[in-house]
Amino acid sequence: MSNTSLTTGPLSGLRVIVNATGVAALYAARLLGTMGAETILLEPPAGCPLRREGPFLDEAGQASALFAYLAAGAHSLICELDTDHGRAMLGGLLAQADIFIDDTVLAGRQASGLDEAAVAARHPQLIHVSALPFGAHGPKAHWTAEDIILQHASGEGNLLPNGLSIELFPHRSPVKIHGHFASLQGGLAAALGALAALWARPEQGGQYVDISSQDATLAVGAFAIQRLGDGSVEHRVERSFRYGGVIPCADGHVELLTLEQRQWDGLVKLLGEPDWALDPALADSLERSRQGPAINGHIRAWAGSRKVEDIVREGQKLSVPLAKYYSPAEVVRDPHERVRGLFQPVDVAGVGLLDMLVSPFHVDGAPLVLNGGPPVLGDYRRATVGA
Amino acid sequence: MAKPLSGIRIADFTVHNAGPFCTHLLSQLGAEVIKVESAMRPDAFRKPHPVYGRMGPATFDQVASTKLSVRINLKKPGGIALAKRLVAVSDVAAESFRPGVIGRLGLGYDALRAVKQDIIMLCVSSSGQSGPDSHFAGYAPLFGAWGGLGEMTGYADGPPVEMRHVMDHTVGMNAAVATLAALQRRRATGRGGLVDVSAREVASSLLGEALLLAAAGQQPHRSGNDHPRMAPHGVYPAAGEDRWIAIAVGSDAGWRSFATLIGAAELADNPRFATEPLRHANRAALDVIVSQWTATLPAEDAAERLQAAGIAAHASWTTPEIAADPHLRTRRAIVDVAEPDGKERAAVGVPMRLSKGAEIGIERGTPKLGEHEDYVYGDLLGLTRAERQALADDESIY
Numbered sequence: 001m002s003n004t005s006l007t008t009g010p011l012s013g014l015r016v017i018v019n020a021t022g023v024a025a026l027y028a029a030r031l032l033g034t035m036g037a038e039t040i041l042l043e044p045p046a047g048c049p050l051r052r053e054g055p056f057l058d059e060a061g062q063a064s065a066l067f068a069y070l071a072a073g074a075h076s077l078i079c080e081l082d083t084d085h086g087r088a089m090l091g092g093l094l095a096q097a098d099i100f101i102d103d104t105v106l107a108g109r110q111a112s113g114l115d116e117a118a119v120a121a122r123h124p125q126l127i128h129v130s131a132l133p134f135g136a137h138g139p140k141a142h143w144t145a146e147d148i149i150l151q152h153a154s155g156e157g158n159l160l161p162n163g164l165s166i167e168l169f170p171h172r173s174p175v176k177i178h179g180h181f182a183s184l185q186g187g188l189a190a191a192l193g194a195l196a197a198l199w200a201r202p203e204q205g206g207q208y209v210d211i212s213s214q215d216a217t218l219a220v221g222a223f224a225i226q227r228l229g230d231g232s233v234e235h236r237v238e239r240s241f242r243y244g245g246v247i248p249c250a251d252g253h254v255e256l257l258t259l260e261q262r263q264w265d266g267l268v269k270l271l272g273e274p275d276w277a278l279d280p281a282l283a284d285s286l287e288r289s290r291q292g293p294a295i296n297g298h299i300r301a302w303a304g305s306r307k308v309e310d311i312v313r314e315g316q317k318l319s320v321p322l323a324k325y326y327s328p329a330e331v332v333r334d335p336h337e338r339v340r341g342l343f344q345p346v347d348v349a350g351v352g353l354l355d356m357l358v359s360p361f362h363v364d365g366a367p368l369v370l371n372g373g374p375p376v377l378g379d380y381r382r383a384t385v386g387a
Numbered sequence: 388m389a390k391p392l393s394g395i396r397i398a399d400f401t402v403h404n405a406g407p408f409c410t411h412l413l414s415q416l417g418a419e420v421i422k423v424e425s426a427m428r429p430d431a432f433r434k435p436h437p438v439y440g441r442m443g444p445a446t447f448d449q450v451a452s453t454k455l456s457v458r459i460n461l462k463k464p465g466g467i468a469l470a471k472r473l474v475a476v477s478d479v480a481a482e483s484f485r486p487g488v489i490g491r492l493g494l495g496y497d498a499l500r501a502v503k504q505d506i507i508m509l510c511v512s513s514s515g516q517s518g519p520d521s522h523f524a525g526y527a528p529l530f531g532a533w534g535g536l537g538e539m540t541g542y543a544d545g546p547p548v549e550m551r552h553v554m555d556h557t558v559g560m561n562a563a564v565a566t567l568a569a570l571q572r573r574r575a576t577g578r579g580g581l582v583d584v585s586a587r588e589v590a591s592s593l594l595g596e597a598l599l600l601a602a603a604g605q606q607p608h609r610s611g612n613d614h615p616r617m618a619p620h621g622v623y624p625a626a627g628e629d630r631w632i633a634i635a636v637g638s639d640a641g642w643r644s645f646a647t648l649i650g651a652a653e654l655a656d657n658p659r660f661a662t663e664p665l666r667h668a669n670r671a672a673l674d675v676i677v678s679q680w681t682a683t684l685p686a687e688d689a690a691e692r693l694q695a696a697g698i699a700a701h702a703s704w705t706t707p708e709i710a711a712d713p714h715l716r717t718r719r720a721i722v723d724v725a726e727p728d729g730k731e732r733a734a735v736g737v738p739m740r741l742s743k744g745a746e747i748g749i750e751r752g753t754p755k756l757g758e759h760e761d762y763v764y765g766d767l768l769g770l771t772r773a774e775r776q777a778l779a780d781d782e783s784i785y
Contacts (some may be wrong), residue, residue: 008570009568010568010572010580011568011571011572012567012572014571029466031564033476035565035568046734049678053615054615054616055596055597055600055605055607055615057603057605057712059597060519064601065596065597066596068596068599069595069598069599070595075493075545084451104510106597113449116742120742134714135718137717137740138715138718139711139714144694144697144698145635145699145701146614146620146635146699148614148620148621148622148635148700149700149701150629150701151632151633152622152633152701152702153633153701153704155704155705155709157512157622157633158631158704158705159551161542161545161548163548164544164546165541165542165546168545169542169545172704173612173621173624174629175540175542175548175611175612175622176611177540177548177550177553178540178594179539179594179597180555180593181593181737184562184593185557186560188557188730189388189560189738190558192412192560192564192567193739194743195564195568195571196392196567196741199391199567199574200391200571200743200744203388204388204391204743205743207741207742207743207744208742209739209740209741209742210739210740210742211738212718212738214715214720214740215718215720215736216560216719216738217553217736218709218735218738219412219560219720219737219738220553220559220560221450221552221556221735221742222408222450222552223404223449223551224706224709224733225710225733226445226708228706228707228732228733229447229726229734230441230445230447231555231735232704233705233707240549245528245549246537246546246547246548246549253546255528255531255532256548257526257529272690279744286435287490289637290443294570312400316523321529323523323528323529323532323533324533325538325547326593326607327535328597328600328601328605329601330535330600330607331535331598332522332599333592335519336514336518336519336521337591338520339519339589340517341592342588343598343602348599350618350707351603352601354603355598355599355602356595356598356599356602357588357592357595359592360515360561360584360585360592361562361565361582361583361584361585362515362516362582362585363569363582364581365517365581373540374651381646382621
């Protein structure tokens with residue numbers, strides 16, 4: 001019925017049902033599925049809305065790159081939750097499942113039997129994960145959001161851009177992190193919550209896990225709150241390292257960050273030990289911080305006529321923390337990632353085989369394995385669930 | 388009932404932010420996390436951080452809260468032996484040194500398995516434990532650069548943007564997920580395991596769709612606040628100095644509601660804006676119209692009105708606004724913690740609410756260096772006072 005037998009990940013043997021219209025819930029399932037759980041995506045006859053969300057891999061706009069990434073390895077089951085038949089099918093599925101991830105808006109849950117109490121009554125051993133933009137509890141639980149909204153509701157949105165970007169454009173509006181950063185944090189938190197609750201299941205039984213993408217994005221931005229407690233209110237204009245950061249080069253940008261004395265010493269060598277850098281006062285890290293803008297002026301003047309690859313190559317020899325700002329294409333063909341198996345070819349219907357990012361971690365010295373690409377709508381046969 | 392991870396013990400050798408955030412999350416969920424430091428190599432928060440503008444030690448460290456603290460000098464053979472004794476009574480050993488360092492110390496996976504056969508070892512590093520770049524040193528901004536997230540973030544006509552601590556902490560969240568998965572496998576099979584988290588790959592995992600486009604031969608590029616489909620979609624000026632509101636209109640119905648709300652219902656059928664593709668094509672003109680409306684209102688008021696009309700919107704919040712927010716406090720996403728001097732300050736809680744078990748989240752503030760050695764060395768490892776003194780005398784406990 002499924003390709004579970006091919007799965008060797010640490011969560012092999014678990015079954016996850018996901019009812020998702022948004023990124024957070026589906027990403028949570030993707031994480032669990034990539035680690036070996038069997039995942040089944042419930043879809044209406046028209047398909048999950050994320051199938052119609054760009055960007056697209058084809059000119060016709062039929063193959064969503066976003067859906068392909070999030071749903072890779074999952075099965076698809078058409079299930080109409082607004083019908084008795086669909087609800088009965090769901091009941092059968094949940095009876096055999098370990099984890100149920102749902103992002104139905106709160107106002108729509110009771111009618112579909114998806115509210116916390118109803119699910120707990122019918123499936124006392126199930127881990128029921130709610131993944132909503134603002135969570136299922138609290139005065140804003142009914143608020144709606146897209147990723148840009150969540151980034152600004154959790155603080156990071158107001159704090160970007162920084163460094164070189166805001167130096168160049170000090171009067172522009174804040175800018176968001178690429179893509180679905182906040183919703184992906186929600187997905188991570190949902191996976192974490194699901195596994196924490198699963199760990200407690202032998203003692204506590206099933207339970208309800210309430211995830212908010214706002215909370216999750218705030219959590220990863222915790223240092224702004226920490227600095228607030230220290231008496232410092234961060235602002236994007238000042239939120240940059242005193243020197244280093246994004247450095248423009250002749251053919252691109254590098255990131256430079258020297259936190260330790262030996263790294264600064266290496267940087268001075270990389271720069272050719274110019275007179276300004278040999279000023280004895282700059283041997284003191286506090287003084288370097290005070291003179292940060294002037295130091296950056298020198299570094300940028302030096303880097304502006306040099307190529308990124310040359311700077312990175314020579315800098316690494318001197319243990320100076322330097323990184324090229326890689327484009328997506330450079331990441332995909334990066335020799336380091338090829339060796340590590342970050343990408344795996346999977347079939348995307350209508351497009352063909354494409355290299356897909358699998359997972360940012362290895363287990364037991366080997367990359368994880370995707371069960372496949374995104375599912376064709378309804379690929380999971382109803383007969384297999386007894387509905 | 389207990390917290391969900393009650394009974395799990397973690398020997399925590401992690402440093403900087405990414406690894407410590409992982410164990411911080413797990414500690415809030417009930418794991419007993421024993422943070423290993425020494426006076427020779429104290430945690431970064433105990434020292435000044437001048438590049439970041441902090442000229443003295445922090446009085447509170449979010450990611451060290453709730454952990455227990457012991458001193459072990461890993462430069463001494465006695466310290467290594469002590470570390471192994473700690474691992475032998477732990478479920479997880481976590482580290483985030485540069486690849487190879489923990490092995491050279493004598494605390495690599497094979498060495499730890501020899502003292503605890505089913506140990507879960509978590510290794511967090513900038514580029515992973517394998518591959519030609521595995522020796523690279525890195526910090527959050529470098530992870531974002533290598534991983535592609537920095538290049539894809541920023542104004543379309545500007546430079547890439549440096550990722551900050553959110554990058555570290557996203558690495559930590561991934562590491563926590565992977566660690567719990569490995570524990571789940573141990574429960575099912577009895578096997579321990581080695582978890583290798585690559586920070587630059589975590590950055591890449593946040594742009595999986597763009598990487599797929601690149602794999603298909605397209606050239607995705609940074610696009611500011613634009614959305615592939617929606618318009619209006621952006622951050623707009625609100626009334627007041629440096630005040631902003633984020634708005635996203637995701638459907639034709641939403642657009643009609645928006646036009647009505649701003650008192651310009653005729654815009655709904657304007658030939659430049661009547662359909663989503665038209666709005667997207669003419670988004671620059673549309674943004675001017677939206678800005679003219681938002682600039683007249685406080686961001687909070689505008690957001691309330693838009694949400695009441697079913698339109699996604701939120702004020703662009705500053706940190707003090709977040710710390711005071713009733714919604715976040717109701718959810719315990721923001722909590723108050725006590726400083727050593729008794730003063731209270733806001734901190735960030737664990738990002739979930741569970742229906743069962745004891746209350747999760749921060750239990751204690753930042754530990755003092757070596758604060759919990761009586762419990763760990765005495766109660767847990769059974770060392771006598773004399774044995775502890777001998778280890779202190781040879782600077783294994785230092």
